[in-house]
Amino acid sequence: MFRCQRKETVDEAVVAAKLAQKEWAMVPAPQRAEVLYRVGQIMKDRKEKLSQLLTLENGKVIEEARGEVQEGIDMAFYMAGEGRRLFGQTTPAELQNKFAMSVRAPIGVVGIITPWNFPIAIATWKSFPAIVAGNAVVWKPATETPIMAYELAKIYEEAGLPKGVINVVFGSGSSVGDAMVHHKDIRVISFTGSNETGSHIAAECGRQLKKVSLEMGGKNAVIVMDDADIELAVEGIIWSAFGTSGQRCTACSRVIVHEDVKETLEERLLVAMEQLTIGNGLDEKVKVGPIINQAGMEKIKKYIEIGKNEGAKLLAGGYVLTEGEHKEGNYFAPTLFTNATANMRIAQEEIFGPVVSLIPVRSFEEAIEVNNSVTYGLSSSIFTKDVNRVFQAQRDLDTGIVYVNAGTTGAEIHLPFGGSKGTGNGYRDSGVQALDVFTEWKAIYVDYSGKLQRAQIDVE
């Protein structure tokens, strides 16, 4: 009975989207883009309010919230620009008086399922390319962070997006998400979230021959070589490990360090970690905010015990903050393990919290091998001044994103975002590559010879 009722809500959204999409696809793309320019402008005008609301529901510190909203603004203008590109290809035909071209065609109704850790940025990565390409969207945001979805839907409405082109259905993954995945008229699912849910979605979409784009976990590492600028490496590690309290899919959770600089790095990291102010992200002085919920806290605590039992050495943190201003929220102390080995669970599994494990290595080759030893393949980083190692590393690190002399976070919206191996299934969010998720290629042949010309046969 419940299944039937929740299905009706999704059904209603899909019916509306299907109808709206037919007309939306007929609007020339540069005019579709005009809506996105207005969306971007409203977001820009409202940046501070959106950022505050984002901190309120997600907990990330206000400086990062402003960065995330900016990412959405950037994506709006970038994808609006696609309204005058959406490039297809022309190519010579093999016969006389025949023309050949391929164009990107919208797919129809697309379903997007977005996580709580970047509630507005990821929504823009997915909905903007879908909409500019002429699709209609049914969107299920995470129930932890629905306010950004509410605000973005209001912005779409104000910007004059025709009714039904975007539809927001709040609810859990097991009800609304499931109904979307099973709906025959939703032809694409674009999902960011856990590997467990993602592989379940992929299996179900596979049975229905439904296109699915997955962006999932990471076990991202910073490599610090013996010739690295250690101060810079410390800054990069602190920012990418403890920013968003380690709850980014690109968060640094491993540091692979050359044994010659291990002690120096440990010392300097500990000093830097002591400077981190932990608290309510709306306070401008705070550098590390709370963990999203109790389930997140429990998972982190579990991994601290696992790390200790595996024999890694706890250098700092490892506990819940429960006193004073930390009493009512979910606060976990930034944590540093050292002497971890590549095969330990704390060095292999995603923790999604402010926990970093140092893994000492003896050589550049070993560092690469350790980096590549995890099932995930999202982001990696190397600190070195050796140009030869830089170029070897960018070739040999097996992740979808590689940083040189910067931490594992900080993607820009006009480049493809995504991971190899267990992180995804080959698609990319953001960049022009995002269009590959929401369009299909159509090949068109125009024969203007006035006679039957057979390809491959009448070519003599």
Place this chain on the structure above:
Amino acid sequence: MANTMMDVKSLKNFINGEWKEVEGETTAVINPATGETVVHVPLSTKRNSR
């Protein structure tokens, strides 16, 4: 209270250009920094027909 920033107490689905109230279950959106409820979000397990 931080939730004075919100102009509504409970969110609605946005379907076909209309804000549709959802009858039935909701869940609280909790500010993880303070444990305070910011707003309620519907769990669309019931028909949304108002």
